[in-house]
Amino acid sequence: MFSPPSCGTSPASNRATAGFEALHGAQQRLPDDSTRDWFNAQFGTLQGIREAPYPDLRLEPHRSDYGE
Numbered sequence: 001m002f003s004p005p006s007c008g009t010s011p012a013s014n015r016a017t018a019g020f021e022a023l024h025g026a027q028q029r030l031p032d033d034s035t036r037d038w039f040n041a042q043f044g045t046l047q048g049i050r051e052a053p054y055p056d057l058r059l060e061p062h063r064s065d066y067g068e
Contacts, residue, residue: 030036
């Protein structure tokens with residue numbers, strides 16, 4: 001299994017930031033394109049796993065259309 005090189009920690013890291021800002025900030029701290037590609041692939045996989053059991057809340061108004 002591929003392990004990306006350590007990019008250290010930055011005192012400027014802000015774990016309170018969410019969404020695109022957090023993802024973009026994390027990507028900017030990675031040392032090279034290869035590591036960024038690896039990160040993006042792993043992040044996309046985890047995001048898909050998380051969203052599978054947790055549907056988009058924008059679909060909530062349509063729930064009754066599907067028997068719930």
